[in-house]
Amino acid sequence: MEQNQINPAELDRLFSELAEKNWATSHSLVPSELCQQLAAEIFALDNAGTMQPASIGHGSSKTHLQDVRGDKTYWLEEATSSPVQNSARALLSQLQTELNRHFYLGLKRFEAHFALYPPGAGYDKHVDNHRGESARRITFILYLNTNWQPDHGGELSFFSPEQEDLRIARIEPRLGTLVLFRSEIFPHQVEKSLHPRLSLTGWFRNDVL
Numbered sequence: 001m002e003q004n005q006i007n008p009a010e011l012d013r014l015f016s017e018l019a020e021k022n023w024a025t026s027h028s029l030v031p032s033e034l035c036q037q038l039a040a041e042i043f044a045l046d047n048a049g050t051m052q053p054a055s056i057g058h059g060s061s062k063t064h065l066q067d068v069r070g071d072k073t074y075w076l077e078e079a080t081s082s083p084v085q086n087s088a089r090a091l092l093s094q095l096q097t098e099l100n101r102h103f104y105l106g107l108k109r110f111e112a113h114f115a116l117y118p119p120g121a122g123y124d125k126h127v128d129n130h131r132g133e134s135a136r137r138i139t140f141i142l143y144l145n146t147n148w149q150p151d152h153g154g155e156l157s158f159f160s161p162e163q164e165d166l167r168i169a170r171i172e173p174r175l176g177t178l179v180l181f182r183s184e185i186f187p188h189q190v191e192k193s194l195h196p197r198l199s200l201t202g203w204f205r206n207d208v209l
């Protein structure tokens, strides 16, 4: 399979933005053809009944709380990866290498899942990684919604670390938009989506399995 090469100029721009604000977006780093293929896989997995309701918390406190978080997920695993999933994993792996080169983050691996928010679902305000609690360092979210329209909802609201009720950005989940942020810093929430809302989401981590 042909490797998707990351555009070095766009990567530089994205990393400057990340260095400056601790979060950043790119609309062109990930080829839209790959995004369309990923979206098609999510619909196929969902039609096959393979997407599972997402859970919150760990171990015995792990629970399904659809009012808090209404998405269905499918975790990408090396052993069961399709060619399209492999392309995405290869790209994330390149991104991990570049993040380490630029920011000395000591990232060792990433975890990634497809997410599908059915109509009416969202995800309440949360932080992905409470300081010191886990090894998630950088969150990535790649949106996969062709023809997203403002009245579809499902934006990512991004809040100030110092002032949790101050919204600093509202990101539209359009096909090909990639968001990166420091996992332990930013409260964020997924606004209720009125249409099925697709993404590839995950974390670059500094621990080993």
Ligand code: OGA
Pocket (backbone or CB within 6 Å): 115, 123, 128, 141, 155, 156, 188, 189, 190, 199, 201
């Ligand atoms: C998450 C999350 C945001 C989004 O999965 O932890 O916050 O926009 N996702 O999908």
Ligand code: MN
Pocket (backbone or CB within 6 Å): 126, 127, 128, 188
């Ligand atoms: Mn999150």
